Amino acid sequence: MNRTAASSQAGALEASGARGLHGPACSRLCHRQRPELGLTQALPWQVPALARQQNKWVKVVGGGHSPSDIACTDGFLIHMGKMNRVLQVDTEKKQVTVEAGIHLADLHPQLDKHGLALSNLGAMSDVTAGGIIGTGTHNTGIKHSILATQVVALTLLTADGTILECSESSNAEVFQAVQVRLGCLGVILTITLQCVPQFHLQKTSFPSTLREVHEGFLWLTYVAEYEALDPVILSVNPHEVF
Known part of the structure; x- marks a missing residue:
């Protein structure tokens, strides 16, 4: 993927867009070191480039529900909230491609319009597509694997600004490694999820x-x-x- 195409697809990355970060299940709090490090509407490869220039770490935050402090940093904190679009729905393959910052709660109604659904979910949907992969979010029931196993393809921004297309057939080793990456392997920009036909639940x-x-x-x-x-x-x- 060239950088021009990536910029239109990736939308807006917000780096250090908030003054701090804390999760609902922990008391940890991190603040950006200097306000001028904040970037708004940045092209995605500009963030790691600026981080390299200033010798800073880059961390990514999603919905903020993980109880760990993995996302805390005194360097660049990228908030994916503006990358929240549904890019493509393939009803034949039953797959959906989304930007990594979309909340599952916003994705469900879009899938519903096409008669599709995610096969299984965790305890809440106020989480991002990229976050559930990065943290290894588990599902409900004993017959389902973690949510990352529903990913069939993704695009990854690496530390040197390269954007990789990853799947089982392209950059396969990276594709396997980036699932449950715990914030240690680039920034996921887009994700293609395998869906199932819409179904009803009985409670x-x-x-x-x-x-x-x-x-x-x-x-x-x-x-x-x-x-x-x-x-x-x-x-x-x-x-x-x-």
Whole structure:
């Protein structure tokens, strides 16, 4: 992919666009070292180039739900929020190509219009497509692999500004390595996900006391080999004392 084409596809990268970063599951906080390092509407390869000039690290942040401090840095913090478009939907192959900053919650309605869906999800959809790959987000149920296994292709911005097209047939080793990269291998720009035909979910809810849940928890995990379309949700009385 040449740089001209990449700039129109990649949209806008926002580097150090926020004053700090913290996740909902941790108390860690990082601040950019100097305000002038912030870049808005930057062409994607300009960020690693400027980082090399100033000998700074580059980190990427998605939805901010990971409890780790991997994204924290005193160098460049790239926020992918403006790279949030659906680029292509291939109904024949049942595949969708998106920019890495799109939230799954925004992707679902777009897939719904084409009669498609992601085969499985984690506990929440307020996460980015790039983030679920980078952090190894797991799914629901025992019959599904992690979300990264739904990726069939992606484009990767490397530290020297090169943009690689990666799949099982092109740059295959990089393609395997970049899944669950933990922020250590470039910036994912676009992702092609394998979808499935749209389906309906059946939810079964029932109330239970904290004592019942506590005493039967291990038994539930033993017998709960639920089908992917038949999850069970427990509503626990928080006032019950055990």
